[in-house]
Amino acid sequence: MHSGMASTLQSIKLHSGLKKILINEDVLQARVGELGREIGAFYADRPPLLIGVLTGGFMFMADLSRAMAVPLRVDFMAVSSYGDATNTTGVVRILKDLDRSIEGRRILIVEDIIDSGLTLNYLVEVLRGRKPADIRIVALLKKERERSVAIEADWVGFEIPDEFVVGYGLDYAGKYRNLPFIAVCAPDISGTA
Ligand code: IMP
Ligand code: MG
Numbered sequence: 480m481h482s483g484m485a486s487t488l489q490s491i492k493l494h495s496g497l498k499k500i501l502i503n504e505d506v507l508q509a510r511v512g513e514l515g516r517e518i519g520a521f522y523a524d525r526p527p528l529l530i531g532v533l534t535g536g537f538m539f540m541a542d543l544s545r546a547m548a549v550p551l552r553v554d555f556m557a558v559s560s561y562g563d564a565t566n567t568t569g570v571v572r573i574l575k576d577l578d579r580s581i582e583g584r585r586i587l588i589v590e591d592i593i594d595s596g597l598t599l600n601y602l603v604e605v606l607r608g609r610k611p612a613d614i615r616i617v618a619l620l621k622k623e624r625e626r627s628v629a630i631e632a633d634w635v636g637f638e639i640p641d642e643f644v645v646g647y648g649l650d651y652a653g654k655y656r657n658l659p660f661i662a663v664c665a666p667d668i669s670g671t672a
Contacts, residue, residue, distance in 0.1 A: 496651075501644060502637060502661040510636050511539065511619070515546020518587070518617060518634060526551045527585040527615070532602070533557040533575065534656070535591035538648035539619045539636075543589060554578055560598060571601045581611045591648050592620040596630035603630075620644065620661070637661075 502510075526549040531540035533555050544553060557575035586606065590599055599616065606614060619636040639661075645651045646658030655662070 496665050497645070497655075497662040498665045500660050500662050501639060501642075504659045507647060507660060508542070511542045512546045514617065514634055514636055515543050516548070518543070519547035519549050522547070522549050522551070522585070522587075525585055527587040528581060529553045529587050529589050530577065530581075530606070531555045531589045532591065532598075535648045535650065536589050536619075538656070539591055540589045543617070556602070558598060558602060571598055573605070581606065581609050584611050585613050586611045586615070588614065588616045590616065590618040590632075592622070592644070593618045593630060593632060593635075594622050594624075596626050596628045599632075600628045600630050619647070620649075 529540065529544055529551055531537060531553065534557065537555075540553065540555075544551065554577045555575065556573065556577055558571040559574055560571050588599070588602065588606070593599055599618075603614060603616070615634075616630075616632040617634040617636075618632040620639050621632065621635045621637070622641045623638055624641040643651065643664045644661050645655035645664055646661045648656055649661070650656045651664050655664075
């Protein structure tokens with residue numbers, strides 16, 4: 480059992496600029512646990528290398544990997560889009576690369592959110608060039624919106640409305656990553672809607 484309600488109220492008091500809670504801590508933890516068990520079972524024969532996409536994916540990676548009952552390995556990549564936030568080009572710069580070769584390994588990319596899908600699309604192309612045995616994708620969140628690129632995650636935690644969200648690893652200008660739930664930013668600070 481999580482003390483979801485109490486910590487939620489505490490966090491709300493600590494953080495201004497939130498419009499509403501979209502996914503509360505209990506619902507979030509239940510779904511991440513469910514995903515971990517399902518994905519763990521999928522990889523039971525041959526465990527994968529989990530590749531966490533920093534920084535947003537750090538909390539999901541920590542909880543998901545603990546819910547997967549297989550002897551897996553983890554590594555992290557940090558990427559940044561060229562151009563500004565509102566004009567993603569789809570080309571990403573690798574700020575931190577993997578520590579080891581992925582050739583011949585099964586890899587699972589662990590992402591926080593699929594918005595346009597451009598970042599993930601590029602990342603998959605880069606990693607595919609390194610000849611892993613297979614590549615699969617799990618995204619905690621996926622926005623319901625039109626996309627210029629077709630990107631299919633193998634597992635998605637929650638489909639969410641096309642709004643700017645924060646918490647559980649996701650930030651607005653570096654803030655809110657430590658919230659234990661997913662919240663929608665207030666319009667005045669996020670600049671959306
Ligand atoms: P995409 O390339 O448009 O799919 O999104 C790239 C990255 O933008 C994601 O991995 C997130 O780090 C960030 N991002 C997209 N939407 C949101 C949001 O609603 N809140 C916080 N970060 C977001
Ligand atoms: Mg990200």
